[in-house]
Amino acid sequence: MARDLSKILPRVLIVSRRTVRKNKFVDFVGEYHLDLIVSYRAAPVIVPRVNGVHMLLDSFEPIHGVLLCEGEDIDPSLYDAELSGFSQQELEEIRQLHASDTAIDREKDSIELRLAKLCLERNIPYLGICRGSQVLNVACGGALYHDIEKELSKKCSQERVVVHMNYENYDGHRHVVRVLKNTPLHKWFKDSLDEEKMEISVNSYHHQGVKRLAQRFVPMAFAPDGLVEGFYDPDAYNPEEGKFIMGLQFHPERMRQGESDDFDYPGCAAAYQEFVKAVIAYEKKLSVITSLPKGLKFDQELDKTRKSIVRSFSTARNMYGAGRGRISAKEFEFAAGAEFLEENTALSLQQQNRLKQMGATVRNASVYIDRLKLNDQMEKAARVIIERMSIEQLSEKVSFYHMMGNMCSEALERKLKNIIN
Numbered sequence: 368m369a370r371d372l373s374k375i376l377p378r379v380l381i382v383s384r385r386t387v388r389k390n391k392f393v394d395f396v397g398e399y400h401l402d403l404i405v406s407y408r409a410a411p412v413i414v415p416r417v418n419g420v421h422m423l424l425d426s427f428e429p430i431h432g433v434l435l436c437e438g439e440d441i442d443p444s445l446y447d448a449e450l451s452g453f454s455q456q457e458l459e460e461i462r463q464l465h466a467s468d469t470a471i472d473r474e475k476d477s478i479e480l481r482l483a484k485l486c487l488e489r490n491i492p493y494l495g496i497c498r499g500s501q502v503l504n505v506a507c508g509g510a511l512y513h514d515i516e517k518e519l520s521k522k523c524s525q526e527r528v529v530v531h532m533n534y535e536n537y538d539g540h541r542h543v544v545r546v547l548k549n550t551p552l553h554k555w556f557k558d559s560l561d562e563e564k565m566e567i568s569v570n571s572y573h574h575q576g577v578k579r580l581a582q583r584f585v586p587m588a589f590a591p592d593g594l595v596e597g598f599y600d601p602d603a604y605n606p607e608e609g610k611f612i613m614g615l616q617f618h619p620e621r622m623r624q625g626e627s628d629d630f631d632y633p634g635c636a637a638a639y640q641e642f643v644k645a646v647i648a649y650e651k652k653l654s655v656i657t658s659l660p661k662g663l664k665f666d667q668e669l670d671k672t673r674k675s676i677v678r679s680f681s682t683a684r685n686m687y688g689a690g691r692g693r694i695s696a697k698e699f700e701f702a703a704g705a706e707f708l709e710e711n712t713a714l715s716l717q718q719q720n721r722l723k724q725m726g727a728t729v730r731n732a733s734v735y736i737d738r739l740k741l742n743d744q745m746e747k748a749a750r751v752i753i754e755r756m757s758i759e760q761l762s763e764k765v766s767f768y769h770m771m772g773n774m775c776s777e778a779l780e781r782k783l784k785n786i787i788n
Contacts, residue, residue, distance in 0.1 A: 376408060376409055376410040377409050377410065377431035377432065377643075377646045377647050377649070377650035378409070378410050378412050378427075378429060378430060378431050378432070378650075379404050379409045379410065379411050379412065379431065379432040379433065379434050379643070379646055380412050380414050380427055380430055380432070380433045380434070380482060381396050381400060381401070381404075381411050381412070381413055381414065381433075381434045381435070381436070382413075382414045382416060382435060382438075382475065382478050382479050382482070383396050383413050383414065383415050383416050384396070384416065384437065384438045384439075384475070396411075396413055396436070397436060397437065397620070399620035399621060400434060400436055400496070400620060400639075403620060403636060403639040403640075404434065404639065404643060407639060407640050407643035407644075408643065408647070409431075409432065409643045409646050409647065411434075412427060414427060414478060414482075416472070416474060416475050416478065417474075418474055420474070420478055421474065421477035421478040421481050424478070424481055424482065424485070429650075429653060430482075430485070430491055431491070431492070431646045431647075431649050431650040431653065432491060432492040432493070432494075432611075432642065432643070432645070432646035432649065433482050433483070433485075433486050433491060433492070433493050433494075434493075434494045434495075434496070434499070434642070435479050435482065435483070435493075435494075435495050435496070435498065435499030435502055435503075436495075436496040436497060436498065436499050437496065437497045437498050437499075437572070437618075438472065438475055438479075438498045439470055439471060439472045439475065439498075440465075440471060440575055441471075441476055441498070441501055441502060441505055441511065441575075442471050442473055442476050443511075443513055445476065445480070445505055446505045446509070446510045446511055447510055447511070447513060453513065453514075453517070457517060461513070461514045461517065461574075464574075465514075465532075465574050476502075479499070479502045480502060480505070480506055483495075483502050483503050483506035484506050486612065487506065487507065487612070487766070488763060488766065489759060489762065489763070490603060490609075490610060490612075490649075490762045490766065491649060492606075492609065492610070492611035492612070492642060492645040492646050492649055493611065493612050493613070494611065494613055494614075494615075494638060494639070494642040495613065495614040495615070496614075496615055496618060496619075496620070497571075497572065497573055497615075497616060497617075497618060498573075499614065500577070500597075500598070500614025500615055500616050501575060501576070501577065501614075501616075503612070503614045504577050504580060504581050504584070504598075504614060507581035507582075507583055507584070508581050508582070509577060509578075509579050509580055509581035509584075510577075510578045510579040511575050511576065511577060511578050512575055512576050512577075512578045512594075513575065514574055514575065515531055515573075515574055515575065515576055515592075515594065516574065518578070519576075519592055519593070519594060520592060523591075523592045523593070526591075527591045527592050527593075528591075528592060529542050529543075529590045529591055529592045529594070530542060531571050531572075531573055531574065531576070531590070531594070532571065532572050532573055532574050533572075537572060538570065538621050538623070539570075540570060540571065540572070541568040541569060541570055541622075542568065542569065542571060542590060542591075543566050543567070543568055543569075543590070543591060544566065544567060544568075544569050544588045544589060544590050544596045544597075544617065545564070545565050545566050545588060545589050545590075545591075546560060546565045546566070546567060546587065546588045547565070547586060547587055547588060547589075548565065550585070550587040550588075550597075550599070551587065551599060551604065551613070551637075551641070552587040552588055552597050552634075553565075553587075554637075555634035555637035555638070555641075556632055556634035556637075557634075558633060558634070559632040559633065559634060567631075567632060568631070569596065569617035569618070569619070569622060570617060570618045570619075570621045570622050571596075571616065571617045571618065572618065573616065576594045576595065576616055577594065577595040577598070577616070580595055580598055582773055582777070583600050583602070583769075583770075583773065584598040584599065584600055584614075585598060585599060585600070585601050586598050587599060594616070595616065596615070596616045596617055597613075597614065597615045597616065597617070598613070598614050599612060599613040599614070600612040600613075602769060605645075606641045606642070606644040606645040606648065607644065607645075607648060608645075608648055609645050609646075609647075609648035609649030609650075609651070609652050610645060611641065611642050611645035611646075613638070613642070615638060619634075619635040619636065619637075619638055619639075620635070620636075620639070622635045623635075652758055655758075656757055656758055656759070
């Protein structure tokens with residue numbers, strides 16, 4: 368029975384943290400993380416913090432989920448080239464006060480950032496706790512406070528200042544956070560929340576945090592000083608379908624009562640439970656993909672259509688890149704590409720003008736005009752091509768167009784602001 372379970376349990380990668388014991392390096396992962404992953408029926412796979420491992424991550428396939436947790440500060444050059452304008456004296460003060468955390472581990476950074484980006488590219492479930500949430504934010508273009516006390520606390524009124532780290536009370540330290548409604552955190556802690564205050568007390572142990580949240584994420588909780596304590600990607604959150612991209616700055620796994628294993632709130636373990644639920648669903652998706660027959664090929668007619676579309680795009684690109692006014696008979700092939708665009712794209716005014724220019728270029732070719740009309744066969748061929756794509760390929764395309772949509776929205780917002788100003 369144990370042997371059968373070892374084959375079917377999904378795999379969750381967890382990167383170890385390195386410390387020195389008896390003049391030798393020792394890698395470790397907190398037992399609470401491992402206990403929770405195992406209790407919800409997944410197999411934790413520890414990725415050792417060893418030089419060169421970031422180049423060997425393919426050896427850890429299949430990857431069904433990634434859990435990144437505590438560790439040293441992320442190399443600030445990865446998100447803040449100017450170190451927030453700190454003087455050398457201020458930087459030295461930070462190093463002395465947080466000596467165990469400011470010893471940058473670039474190998475761990477490389478391993479974890481590669482894993483985070485892999486999850487984002489392939490929609491692999493990802494849960495980031497403390498440093499793991501910071502890694503996720505940096506991987507998506509966000510920035511961090513290099514030191515909360517020096518950058519954030521000074522801006523707050525005294526009653527809003529929060530102690531995020533207590534070296535003398537590692538597990539027992541708590542501070543209040545306000546949970547936002549209609550978020551996963553709200554759902555998990557709903558029975559413990561006052562509908563007016565929406566507050567819980569959380570365990571935290573960090574001197575850095577999210578300064579600028581990456582655009583794809585939505586905050587789930589804030590500390591009184593304004594620090595983001597939890598965030599997620601709503602477009603990549605549906606545990607039942609294998610979607611889970613989330614970062615928690617606090618430590619729900621350490622929110623336990625005294626010396627017992629009883630949690631402060633019933634919802635404390637929910638992040639791990641829902642994460643593993645997504646991991647299991649993702650593993651099932653991969654199992655379906657790998658069980659499909661290998662070597663599937665397009666039929667000849669479909670492959671001919673595909674090649675025609677690709678060739679037409681290339682021809683049109685070369686024509687307009689070279690600025691030629693005359694074309695050869697062979698170059699009429701780009702009509703198939705124009706037809707595909709017309710049938711599958713909502714054209715902007717600029718795109719319509721470009722198509723008119725293209726038509727003017729070949730105005731002596733009536734065949735081109737005829738081919739711009741509605742063509743059901745071409746649409747069906749395109750749909751067949753899409754249907755033949757794997758779940759991973761489709762997921763990558765959805766993620767890519769989602770990213771492009773965000774970039775376009777940003778650019779549009781900037782231009783509108785300029786017009787208003």
